[in-house]
Amino acid sequence: MPFYHTLGQIPPKRHTQFEKPPGRDGAAGLYYEQLFGTIGFEGMSSLLYHLHRPTMVKAVLESVDTTPVVAVEKNILSRKLLGFNLEPSPADFLESRIPLLINKDLIVGLAAPTQSMTTYFYKNADADELIFVHRGSGRLRTLLGTIPFEYGDYLIIPRGMIYQIEFDEGVQPRLLYVESHSPIYTPKRYRNQFGQLLEHSPFCERDIKRPQNLETHDETGDFLIKIKKQGALHSLVYATHPFDVVGWDGYNFPYGFSIFNFEPITGRVHQPPPVHQTFQTDAFVVCSFCPRLYDYHPKAIPAPYNHSNIDSDEVIYYVDGDFMSRNDIAPGHITLHPGGIPHGPHPGAMERSIGKKETQEYAVMVDTFRPLMLTDAALRLDDGKYYKSWID
Numbered sequence: 001m002p003f004y005h006t007l008g009q010i011p012p013k014r015h016t017q018f019e020k021p022p023g024r025d026g027a028a029g030l031y032y033e034q035l036f037g038t039i040g041f042e043g044m045s046s047l048l049y050h051l052h053r054p055t056m057v058k059a060v061l062e063s064v065d066t067t068p069v070v071a072v073e074k075n076i077l078s079r080k081l082l083g084f085n086l087e088p089s090p091a092d093f094l095e096s097r098i099p100l101l102i103n104k105d106l107i108v109g110l111a112a113p114t115q116s117m118t119t120y121f122y123k124n125a126d127a128d129e130l131i132f133v134h135r136g137s138g139r140l141r142t143l144l145g146t147i148p149f150e151y152g153d154y155l156i157i158p159r160g161m162i163y164q165i166e167f168d169e170g171v172q173p174r175l176l177y178v179e180s181h182s183p184i185y186t187p188k189r190y191r192n193q194f195g196q197l198l199e200h201s202p203f204c205e206r207d208i209k210r211p212q213n214l215e216t217h218d219e220t221g222d223f224l225i226k227i228k229k230q231g232a233l234h235s236l237v238y239a240t241h242p243f244d245v246v247g248w249d250g251y252n253f254p255y256g257f258s259i260f261n262f263e264p265i266t267g268r269v270h271q272p273p274p275v276h277q278t279f280q281t282d283a284f285v286v287c288s289f290c291p292r293l294y295d296y297h298p299k300a301i302p303a304p305y306n307h308s309n310i311d312s313d314e315v316i317y318y319v320d321g322d323f324m325s326r327n328d329i330a331p332g333h334i335t336l337h338p339g340g341i342p343h344g345p346h347p348g349a350m351e352r353s354i355g356k357k358e359t360q361e362y363a364v365m366v367d368t369f370r371p372l373m374l375t376d377a378a379l380r381l382d383d384g385k386y387y388k389s390w391i392d
Contacts, residue, residue: 002044002185002186002191002195002196002251003195003196003205003208003251004249004250004251005210005211005249005250005251005253006247006248006249006250007144007145007211007212007214007247007248007249008049008214008216008245008246008247008248009049009246009247010047010049010247010248010249011049014033014047015033017030018030018031018033018049019031020051031049031050031051031246032049032050032051032052032053032054033047033048033049033050034047034048034049034050034054035047035048036048036160036248036250036252037252038158038159038160038183038252039183043183043252044158044183044250044251044252045250045251045252046144046248046249046250046251046252046253047248047249047250048143048144048245048247048248049245049246049247049248050244050245050246051216051218051240051244051245051246052218052220052239052240052244053240054242054244056238056239056240057236057237057238057239058222058237058238058239059236059237060234060235060236060237061234061235061236061237062235063232063233063234063235064232064233065231065232066228066231066232066233067231067232068099068102068107068375069375069376070102070373070374070375071373071374071375071376071378071379072373072374072378072379073373074371074373075336075338075371075372075373075374076338076340076341077338077387078335078336078337078338078341078343078386078387078389079335079336079374079378079382079383079386079387080329080333080334080335080336080382080383080386080389081100081333081334081335081336081378081381081382081383082332082333082381082382082383083110083174083176083317083332083333083334083381084174084330084331084332085381086098086110086112086377086381087112088112088113088114088172089111089112089113089114090114090115091113091114091115092113092115092116092117092118092165093111093113093117093131093165093173093175094117094122094226095113096111096112096113096114097109097110097111097177098110098111098375098377099375099377100334100374100375100377100378100381101313101315101336101372101373101374101375101378102372102373102375103368103370103371103372103373104181104370105180105181105182105281105282105283105284105368105369105370106127106178106179106180106181106281106283106284106366106368107127107177107178107179108176108177108178108315108366108372109176109177109178109179110174110175110176110177111173111174111175111177112172112173112174112175113165113167113173113175114172114173115167116138116164116165116166116167117164117165117166118164118166119224120224120225120226120235121162121163121164121223121224121225121226121242122162122163122164122225122226122227122228123160123161123162123163123225123226123227123228124157124159124160124161124179124227124228125159125160125227125228125229126159126179126181126228126229126230126231127159127179127180127181127228128156128157128158128159128179128180128182128183128184128281129155129156129157129159129177129178129179129180130154130155130156130157130177130178130180130184130279130286131154131155131157131175131176131177132153132154132155132175132176132177132259132317132319132364133149133150133151133152133153133154133155133173133175134151134174134175134176134317134319134331134332135151135171135172135173135174136150136151136167136168136171136172136173136174136175137149137150137151137167137168137171138165138166138167138168138173139165139166140155140157140163140164140165140254140256141163141164141165141166141215141243142157142161142162142163142164142211142243142254143161143162143163143215143242143243143244143245144161144211144214144245144248144253144254145210145211145212145213145214145215145253146211146212146213146215147209147210147211147212147254147255147256148209149209149256150258152258152259152260152319152362153209153256153257153258153259154256154257154258154259154278154279155254155255155256156184156254156255156256156257156279157254158183158184158252158253158254159183161254162225162242162243163254174332176317176364178286178366180281180283180284181283182281182282182283183281184279184280184281184286185279185280185281186278186279186280187201187277187278187279187280187285188280189274189277190202190277200265202262202263202264202265202275202276202278203257203261203262203263203278207257207258207261208255208256208257209255209256209257209258210253210255211253211254211255214245214247214248215243216243216244216245216246217241217243217244218241218244219240219241219244220239220240220241221239221240221241222237222238222239223237223238223239223240223241223242224236224237224238225237225238225242257278259288259290259319259362259364260290262276262278262288262290263290264276264290264291264292266292266293266294266295266296267295268295268296268297268300269295269297269300270295270300270301270302270303270304270305271295273287273365273367274287276288276289276290276365283368283369283370284312284366284367284368284369285366285367286364286365286366287364287365287367288362288363288364288365289316289361289362289363289364289365290361290362291321291358291359291360291361291362292358292359293357293358294353294356294357294358294359300354301350301353301354302324302353302354302356302359303324303325303345303349303350303352303353304325304344304345305344306342306343306344306345307342307343307344308341308342309337309338309339309340309341309342309343310339310340311339311369312339312367312368312369313336313337313338313339313367313368313370313371313372314335314336314337314343314365314366314367315334315335315336315337315365315366315367315368315372316334316335316337316363316364316365317333317334317363317364317365317366318330318331318332318333318334318335318361318362318363319331319362319363319364320361320362321359321360321361321362321363322359322360322361323361323363324349324352324353324356324359324361325344325345325346325349325353326345326346326349327346327347327348327349327389328389334381335386336372336374338371338372339371343390344390346389346390347390347391347392
């Protein structure tokens with residue numbers, strides 16, 4: 001996220017001595033500075049100040065290959081996956097993740113965890129992560145602070161971030177997640193040359209949930225961190241607690257954004273999906289469909305027009321509300337409209353939309369620029385007949 005944030009204590013000048021307060025023996029010592037950035041030294045970065053060296057590896061344990069297995073490599077069928085048919089897992093977020101749709105750029109999957117991360121920490125060194133919270137609430141705890149989350153929140157976690165996810169009791173969590181091998185940014189079309197979100201942007205910096213309540217643990221011992229790198233999950237034991245940061249500042253940090261704070265752009269005639277864009281990468285975009293007034297031309301057709309998917313595969317995750325362009329759609333469903341064939345509103349949807357004034361739908365769309373492949377888990381959730389649903 002291209003704006004500045006800081007928490008805790010930092011020295012007045014970067015890359016200079018930052019002394020610890022004197023201890024019982026009168027000795028002080030220095031805090032340990034770490035540059036946390038991506039894309040070499042050109043991307044977003046923050047400077048972190050640790051109580052201990054962040055480099056002290058005591059042991060390297062097992063490595064497990066987590067590469068998803070492809071069941072359908074070349075897909076031309078429109079599909080509907082019944083996401084809520086995924087059974088809750090007696091595991092935490094990391095262990096409960098089920099990849100469904102993949103290509104060389106990303107993984108799209110679901111998770112229905114029943115436990116919090118308590119015995120280890122996690123770092124994805126392969127990918128930025130986007131988590132959409134469909135059901136449940138809790139806290140994303142990171143070495144840069146904590147972000148409370150709830151229904152409707154997007155969580156953006158930069159690659160390399162060490163974190164744990166804790167869930168509140170009472171509601172079974174349902175999560176959509178995307179692992180992206182390209183950095184996840186806000187849409188360029190909504191930013192000025194300095195990175196500030198513009199006046200016509202559907203959201204602004206004030207809507208962003210930034211890290212808060214920085215935890216600083218001065219603990220030594222054995223601390224397990226699971227690190228995903230090159231598709232494998234490596235288990236490393238560190239000598240100090242990873243949340244030992246006393247302060248940090250910069251532009252590279254996790255954040256949250258609620259879909260309920262997205263302000264839709266409308267017009268006299270139907271607006272194309274880019275007006276709903278919320279995030280972008282080099283390989284895909286993410287859009288938020290939210291309650292909005294319909295088009296107000298006297299001859300407007302609020303339902304989307306048929307359009308050709310030639311350059312991208314379209315994935316829509318249906319969250320809640322009335323999905324006006326689709327028949328037989330419910331929360332938790334995922335539709336895949338592959339590149340190469342056109343798609344559009346279901347039979348009757350266009351006619352039903354005429355004269356309507358507004359919609360109350362919530363949905364998340366992921367449009368990829370390369371074709372998606374399906375896993376066995378996706379096929380198990382597929383209703384097997386969606387591709388025929390445009391036949392009158």
